Each structure stands twice: as structure tokens, then as C-alpha cells.
Amino acid sequence: MDNIAWEEPFCGEGASCFRLGTDENGNAYIAVAGAEDSYLSDSREALRTLIRDIKAGKADHLL
Numbered sequence: 481m482d483n484i485a486w487e488e489p490f491c492g493e494g495a496s497c498f499r500l501g502t503d504e505n506g507n508a509y510i511a512v513a514g515a516e517d518s519y520l521s522d523s524r525e526a527l528r529t530l531i532r533d534i535k536a537g538k539a540d541h542l543l
Contacts, residue, residue: 489513500527 483504489497497513508527511519533539 484509484516484519486511486516502527 484501485503486499486501486509489499491497491513499509499511499513499516501509501511501516501519502524503509506524507521508524509516509519509521510527511517
């Protein structure tokens with residue numbers, strides 16, 4: 481497994497906390513805080529696109 485550098489958790493109301501991480505190979509990771517061994521992985525560019533799309537409101541229908 482790659483050496484993942486995890487960011488501090490992003491927490492909403494209650495106990496819904498997510499962590500974002502990256503490695504030296506250009507991969508990005510998303511995991512539930514406390515369950516970092518079960519992560520979703522893609523490229524850093526894919527993570528950038530996801531964050532930009534969320535900030536642009538493309539996921540607002542999920543709220």
C-alpha cells in the first residue's frame with residue numbers, strides 16, 4: 481500500500497467525518513474518519529474535479 485498523507489477530518493453535524501489524503505504517486509483518497517483502511521482512490525485530478533463540481537453546486541440535489 482502507498483504511504484497516504486491524510487488531512488484532518490472534515491466533519492459535518494453529528495459523527496459524519498471524512499478524510500482526504502494523497503500519496504507521492506499522484507493518487508487521491510477519500511475515507512470515513514476511523515476507517516482509513518477502506519478508502520476510495522482515484523487521481524488527484526479526479527479529486528480536484530470532484531471538489532470543484534461540489535463547490536459549483538453540482539451536488540446540491542443531494543443535500
